[in-house]
Amino acid sequence: MATHSIDYDFPSIEPRWQSFWAENKAFKAEDSSPKPKYYALDMFPYPSGAGLHIGHPEGYTATDIMCRYKRACGYNVLHPIGWDAFGLPAEQHAVKTGTHPATNTEANVTNFRRQIKALGFSYDWDREINTTDPEYYRWTQWIFLQLFKRGLAYVDKRPVWWCPALKTVLANEEVVDGKSERGNHPVERRALRQWVLRITAYADRLLADLEGLDWPDSTKRMQAAWIGRSEGAEVDFILDDHSLGNLTVFTTRPDTLFGATYMVIAPEHPLVDKLTIASQRGAIAAYRQQAAAKSDLERTDLAKDKSGVFSGAFAINPINGQKLPIWVADYVLMGYGTGAIMAVPAHDERDYEFAQKYDIPIVQVIEPLDSSSDREGGPDLPYSGDGKLVNSDGYSGLPWQEAKQRMTAALADKDRAKATVNFRLRDWIFSRQRYWGEPIPIVWVDKAGYESAVAAGASDLPKDPVTFEEDGLISYALPVPDQALPLALPEVESYLPSDSGESPLANAQAWLDIWFNPLTGASHSATEEPPIDSTWLRGRRETNTMPQWAGSCWYYLRYMDPKNSEAIASRSNLEYWRTPDLYIGGAEHAVLHLLYARFWHKVLFDVGVLPYDEPFQKLFHQGIILGEDGEKMSKSGGNVVSPDTIIESHGADTLRLYLMFLGPLEAKKPWNPRGIEGVHRFLQKVWRGLINEHGKMHSRIKASPNSESADFTKLLHETIKKVTEDIENMRFNTAISQMMIYANALLKSEVVTHTSAKAFVQLLAPFAPHVAEELWVKLGGNAPVQAAAWPGYDEKLLENETQKLVVQVNGKRRGELILPKNIEESEALVAAQKDKIIMSHMEGKTLRRVIYVPGRILNIVVAS
RNA sequence: GCCCGGGUGGCGGAAUUGGUAGACGCAGCAGACUCAAAAUCUGCCGCCGCAAGGCGUGUCGGUUCGAUUCCGACCCCGGGUACCA
Incomplete structure (x- = not known):
């Protein structure tokens, strides 16, 4: 190379500024400040072995732009990152290799940290957290104990999804189409002892409080649907054989009672055995067996074909005394309502289908308001629309909503019904039979042990003891006291589940069976000498660990005070930082993580730890980035783009810029490997526009304030306005377009004032911070650029003296005129009539009407 | 099936409150520079047409002086969900 020009040299610029920021702690958040605070939160990543995926930096760049912008606007910004590092892949790796999952996790974290730092995000690294750090999960365990103490955690043997391949239990939400969400392995139902969190106790609040949140509507709707509130009534039907008592059903439509022609109970319903008459016993037993054997996959596959x-x-129908046959059918689920329904085939699609199949009568009791929609021989059934009652003695003619209230009230008076609310939301199965999770800080003791602990004054006990019965023995749950936390994971020889189906922790004998002091939490192995002190109890530790959701349920709180050893965070920090002002993450967490975190947050609010009862005021989902082929990026698809490769070839600034330029942040968009050249060229243009071949300030930059053209000054102010507004509205793609327009003009401009050049570099800085920092210093500024106040624009400079007016004839564009501002309609019309082309479209026609929108349009309506 | 989201040039996308459709970028074409290439720069770039002009934002219809934007019906693509009584 003959030339010695110093061009845009990102490989040297980027690491240099990253070191500068780190050394100067440029992004340190202050826990109190006269400045207004701004807290921007990213969904923290699971540090997988595969390294950072291109989707991570998409959302992270967006929050980073907001943070750098807010700092320049004078905010005290909290922008933290950490690691959601418990989880299945590390455990599976441990099973395979025998190395401790912590070792592998640490290596992955190191790699993730390197990759994230290479992107130049403005995180406060002093606040980095890791959910697997005992100093972190100590507080996860502490929060669990708050739930336990308040009666929100209990133990139950219940059928759960067991995945033989993963050797673990999965939550309902982790099972997709009868396969595990992770790994796509088949799953089956198994009854196992589980910790369950009573999230249903918060169902009403979780639903009601959605209203005030600045979240995407679709996400709010998904949560609302997941919670699934429905108002109705529980109605008691007396059984024909009085000795058997009542059958209680839940219905949302008690107004259709007169249309009930049969009843259905779930195959698992406790009354099935008692109800069934001798001659049907065989058939029912066979049916129940068949239903029980069906996996959920089969049940859904067969969904359309009802059986019973x-x-x-x-x-006996309580409203009219009619005798209704009781069927056993698996289209009624034991887990919802009361596990029994009254079937109204005329007004329910499922009941209709069933009644047709088994020749059960169908009685219409709701008539559409507009009866003209009736076909010949009656309306289309089943009908579930609006309407008024028919064939309902004493209620016919009423709108169904009113009938629903009246009939519920009438039956309630006779003690045969009560208005109730049902939720689709289930309690949350919170335990996993795994090693690599937070140990649940519980010790199981016998009844005498529990009573002696109570007598000794053990704290944090729930009002009613949490117990579990197995083989006739009842165990009582005692909490490990706060001061003994964290309850650390013991070392184990094998990471495979124990033979009993319990987690690998069940094999850690010395840890598992202990002498335990319920007041202090002190313990030692049961194989050692019994203690002399009689408050010590013989106990067995809980072997379940917590699911991965646990650590991510409250991490946004820990960032506010990550090293606090007295509390999850100090009260003053919690009150100062409140909750994140912006939370960006994928829409795949719309129900699970976001619902669980809201639940914990509300509990902590009730405990009195938190000053606010909702965690995430403003939520935004970045769209996913597809591969070049328009398909989801996947290793098997061979379309994965690695951030490392792009940083090496084009630099982090280019990658950040391109991720934002691809399209709207929320949109799903394909990666185009050639498109990145465009934004890279843009940065080169900016560089060449401001820096000469010797690496010094370009000669077009002049100190004198009025040396550049008025048009160019105006463009700068337009750019400041556009970029500022677009950042505020998270429309980063159009902000970049505007900066490109400016850069193109810059290269054509002979003169740019020093002030203009610096202002433009400030606009660029949130998007491409490394190159902006370099330019800023070369223009004589002091690093970091974010310390300089964000540039403002002058409205007056944005105004035009002339205006472009589009002229239409009969709504079609026929020309445009440059006219003085504030021109009258009549003058505009005169000007238009001087235009030959416009006139040619009006010749020989009569003027009918003129529409004039000043500054926009002149539409001349003519007729022949 | 139901619930969401989305259909704009060859491609990603832009378009304020109903007021010039296609900003910006990619790709492409032509030219300049060069022995040549790359890089860079200049111009062109929705479709049909020599032009005048016509057509054009998934389809059909409506409202309006004027519709990518509002209303109705439909088609297609993507995501979520699955008997929730």
């Missing part, structure tokens, strides 16, 4: 068996028993 008549039990032989009857129930």
Whole structure:
């Protein structure tokens, strides 16, 4: 190379400024400040072995732009990052290799940290957290104990999704189409002892408080649907055989009681055995067995074909005394409502289908308001729309909503019904039979042990003891006291589940079976001498660990005070930082993480730890980035783009810029490997526009304030306005377009004032911070650039003296005129009539009407 | 099936409150520079047409002086969900 020009040299610029920021702690957040605060939160990553995915830096760049912009606007910014590092892949790796999952996790974290730092995000690294750090999970355990103490955690043996391949239990939400969400392995139902969190106790608040949140509507709707509130009534049907008592059903439409022609109970319903008459016993038993054997996959596959068996028993309709046959059918689920329904085939699609199949009568009791929609021979059934009652003695003619209230009230008076609310939301199965999770800080003791602990004054006990019965023995749950936390994971020889189906922790004998002091949490192995002090109890530790959701349920709180050893965070920090002002993450967490975190947050609010009862006021989902082929990026698809490769070839600034330039942040968009050249060229243009071949300030930059053209000054102010507004509205793609327009003009401009050049570099800085920092210093500024106040624009400079007016004839564009501002309609019309082309479209026609929108349009309506 | 989201040039996308459709970028074409290439710069770039002009934002219809934007019906693509009584 003959030339010695110093061009845009990103490989040297980027690491240099990253070191500068780190050494100067440029992004340190102050825990109190006269400045207004701004807290921007990224969904923290699971540090997988595969390294950073291109989707991570997309959302992270967006929050980083907001943070750098807010700092320049004078905010005290909290922008933290950490690691959601418990999880299945590390455990599976440990099972395979025998190395401790912590070792592998640490290596992955190191790699992730390197990759994230290479992107130049303005994180306050002093606040980095890791959910697997005992000093972190100590507080996860502490929060669990708050739930336990308040009666929100209990133990139950219940059928759960067991994945033989993963050797673990999965939450409902982790099972997709009868396969595990992770790994896509088949799953089956198994009854196992589980810790369950009573999230249903918060269902009403979780639903109601959605309203005030600045979240995408679709996400709010998804949560609302997941919670699934429905208002109705529980209605008691007396059984024909009075000795059997009542059958209680839940219905949202008690107004259709007169249309009930049969009843259905779930195959798992406790009354099935008692109800069934002798001659039906065989058929029912066979049906129940069949239903139990069906995996959920089969149940859904067969969803369209309803099946059932008549039990032989009857129930009495409380509204009219009619005898209704009781069927056993698996389209009624034991887990919802009361596990029994009254079937109204005329007004429910499922009941209709079933009634058709088994020749059960269909009685219409709701008539559409507009009865003209009736076909010949009656309306289309099943009908579930609006309407008024028919065939309902004493209620016919009423709108169904009113009938629903009246009939519920009438039956309630006779003690046969009560208005109730049902939720689709289930309690949250919170335990996993895994090693690599937070140990649940519970010790199981016998009844005498529990009573002696109570007598000794053990704290944090729930009002009613949490117990579990197995093989006739009842165990009582005692919490490990706060001062003994964290309850650390013990070392184990094998990371495979124990033979009993318990987690690998069940094999850590010395840790598991202990002498335990319920007041201090002190313990030692049961194989050692029993203590002399009689408050010590013989106990067995809980072997379940917490699910990965646990650590991510409250991490945004820990960032506010990550090293606090007295509390999850100090009260003053919690009150100062409140909650994140912006939370960006993928839409795949719309229900699970976001619902669980809201639940914990509300509990902590009730405990009195938090000053606010909702965690995430403003939420935004970045769209996913697809591969070049328009398909989801995947290793098997061979379309994965690695941030490392792009940083090496084009630099972090280019990558950040391109991720934002691809399209709107929320949109799903394909990666185009050639498109990146465009934004890279843009940065080179900016460089060449401001820096000469010797690496010094370009000669077009002049100190004198009025040396550049008025048009160019105006463009700068337009750019400041556009970029500022676009950042505020998170429309980063159009902000970049505007900066490109400016850069193109810069290269054509002979003169740019020093002030203009610096202002433009400030605009660029949130997007491409390294090159902006370099330019800023070369223009004589002091690093970091974010310390300089964000540039403002002058409205007056944005105004035009002339205006462009588009002229239409009959709504079609026929020309445009440059006219003085504030021109009258009549003058504009005169000007238009001087235009030959416009006139040619009006010749020989009569003027009918003129529409004039000043500054925009003149539409001349003519007719022949 | 139901619930969401989305259909704009060859491609990613832009378009304020109903007021010039296609900003910006990619790709492409032509030219300048060069022995040549790369890089860079200049110009062109929705479709049909020599032009005048016509057509054009998934389709059909409506409202309006004027519709990518509002209303109605439909088609297609993507995501979520699955008997929730």
